[in-house]
Amino acid sequence: MLPNPVIFTPASCLIGLGSPDPSIKKALPPIWASDCASQNLKTQSSSIKPLPRSHASSGRAYPSPARWSALAVACLLLMLFAACTSDEPSPSNAPIPTAAFSPTPSPTTKPSPLSAIALRLERIFPNLSFTRVTNLVQSPTGPGVWFVTEQSGRVWALQNSPQGAKATLFLDITRNVLRLHNEEGLLGLALDPSYAGNGYLYLYYSAANPWRNVLARFTRSPDYPLEADPASELVILEVEKSFGNHNGGQLAFGPDGYLYVGVGDGGGQGDPYGNGQSRLSFLGKILRLDVEGAGKSPGVSGYRIPTDNPFVALSSARGELWAYGLRNPWRFSFDPATGRLWAGDVGQAQWEEVDVIKKGGNYGWNVREGDHCFSPSQGCDDQGVEPPITEYSHALGCSITGGYVYRGKAIPGLAGAYLYADYCSGALWGLRYDGKRVTEQATLAETGLKVISFAQDRDGELYIVAEDGLYRLIG
Numbered sequence: 172m173l174p175n176p177v178i179f180t181p182a183s184c185l186i187g188l189g190s191p192d193p194s195i196k197k198a199l200p201p202i203w204a205s206d207c208a209s210q211n212l213k214t215q216s217s218s219i220k221p222l223p224r225s226h227a228s229s230g231r232a233y234p235s236p237a238r239w240s241a242l243a244v245a246c247l248l249l250m251l252f253a254a255c256t257s258d259e260p261s262p263s264n265a266p267i268p269t270a271a272f273s274p275t276p277s278p279t280t281k282p283s284p285l286s287a288i289a290l291r292l293e294r295i296f297p298n299l300s301f302t303r304v305t306n307l308v309q310s311p312t313g314p315g316v317w318f319v320t321e322q323s324g325r326v327w328a329l330q331n332s333p334q335g336a337k338a339t340l341f342l343d344i345t346r347n348v349l350r351l352h353n354e355e356g357l358l359g360l361a362l363d364p365s366y367a368g369n370g371y372l373y374l375y376y377s378a379a380n381p382w383r384n385v386l387a388r389f390t391r392s393p394d395y396p397l398e399a400d401p402a403s404e405l406v407i408l409e410v411e412k413s414f415g416n417h418n419g420g421q422l423a424f425g426p427d428g429y430l431y432v433g434v435g436d437g438g439g440q441g442d443p444y445g446n447g448q449s450r451l452s453f454l455g456k457i458l459r460l461d462v463e464g465a466g467k468s469p470g471v472s473g474y475r476i477p478t479d480n481p482f483v484a485l486s487s488a489r490g491e492l493w494a495y496g497l498r499n500p501w502r503f504s505f506d507p508a509t510g511r512l513w514a515g516d517v518g519q520a521q522w523e524e525v526d527v528i529k530k531g532g533n534y535g536w537n538v539r540e541g542d543h544c545f546s547p548s549q550g551c552d553d554q555g556v557e558p559p560i561t562e563y564s565h566a567l568g569c570s571i572t573g574g575y576v577y578r579g580k581a582i583p584g585l586a587g588a589y590l591y592a593d594y595c596s597g598a599l600w601g602l603r604y605d606g607k608r609v610t611e612q613a614t615l616a617e618t619g620l621k622v623i624s625f626a627q628d629r630d631g632e633l634y635i636v637a638e639d640g641l642y643r644l645i646g
């Protein structure tokens with residue numbers, strides 16, 4: 172049990188004021204992309220597109236004390252303004268229409284320019300301390316209940332109450348979890364769509380003997396709602412690997428009720444075995460599995476392959492595949508308003524990318540890194556490859572962390588924008604996409620945080636999981 176802390180602190184006006192954390196050049200490699208460990212984190216505005224130069228980070232000096240004071244006052248005023256106006260309907264709360272439905276949005280639905288949004292971060296569960304949190308997921312069983320996973324293999328249940336917040340050890344699978352490599356461990360958590368009733372949660376973790384990643388289901392205790400027994404494990408899928416890095420690990424249920432599983436290319440520099448392009452390998456893929464019947468009847472201990480998966484009819488491909496040619500999809504999410512699947516795919520040494528994942532799509536790795544040839548370095552075959560919808564070079568960071576499309580109400584100007592970040596530089600970006608192209612992109616904040624993951628609550632509000640704590644985005 173961790174110390175009994177308090178609930179949300181007052182907004183701290185962290186964002187929009189700070190320069191990038193000067194310590195980032197000393198950052199350890201992110202837990203999912205060791206290839207960038209030696210990157211020199213220059214912050215030139217050279218290569219994110221179509222990011223305006225004025226919004227690229229940085230090199231700017233810290234504000235003077237007087238400027239800090241002025242900004243703090245401005246921030247306070249913004250908070251008061253937000254508090255006074257939060258109940259008023261906002262014309263920009265509406266989802267951004269896609270080109271297919273409304274090619275010319277009316278003035279009443281036109282969103283605020285992303286670069287003008289005054290974004291701040293509010294620390295949540297500030298007195299709780301965790302090590303290497305990899306996921307933050309809200310429970311449907313109560314508005315104040317959240318789960319966090321630690322890379323070591325622990326799942327904690329966090330509860331807010333008028334008396335304060337507390338963490339309860341919900342599940343401990345550290346015995347199962349391999350933490351040999353920096354990127355290994357408990358990496359993914361998804362709650363079953365019927366979690367409130369059936370108590371199923373799905374974890375993705377690294378394991379030894381054989382060296383592999385495991386997708387497994389666990390079941391909440393019928394008697395204690397904040398406990399699950401490690402012995403309740405039902406292994407759904409195991410994927411063997413040859414290296415410690417690029418494990419993937421993102422789990423998300425789609426609006427179709429199927430479980431989408433992100434698997435990295437198996438590691439090593441440059442995908443030496445060509446797993447990304449091999450449709451006979453689970454490595455370097457996003458899989459789509461029907462796990463509803465798992466364990467219920469003989470012969471269905473694991474999963475079924477949905478009959479409308481793209482490659483079910485091919486003998487030259489595994490039916491489980493939904494998309495391929497990924498290197499290490501580190502965080503993907505569904506936008507419920509459009510059904511789009513958004514992914515951040517971590518690059519090798521030069522290009523980080525955002526993809527909109529389509530059924531059966533080939534995202535290029537290891538032939539291409541971002542929108543560039545990788546192997547061969549020139550004249551590569553990009554036929555049939557889905558290009559990223561945006562990319563940025565390692566001049567602006569080292570490892571992408573994919574986020575969510577914002578569908579909350581606290582920050583009306585962000586409605587419909589996709590958010591993502593870089594682990595090393597702490598830059599938080601937003602973009603708008605009309606289904607064909609990126610129509611707007613801007614730096615939303617230089618957080619100074621090492622952004623491991625994002626989270627979304629049931630109201631559509633967004634959160635950041637950083638190495639030093641958990642934060643909520645507020646306007």
Ligand SMILES: [Ca+2]
Pocket residue numbers: 496516524534535536539540541558559
């Ligand atoms: Ca790609």
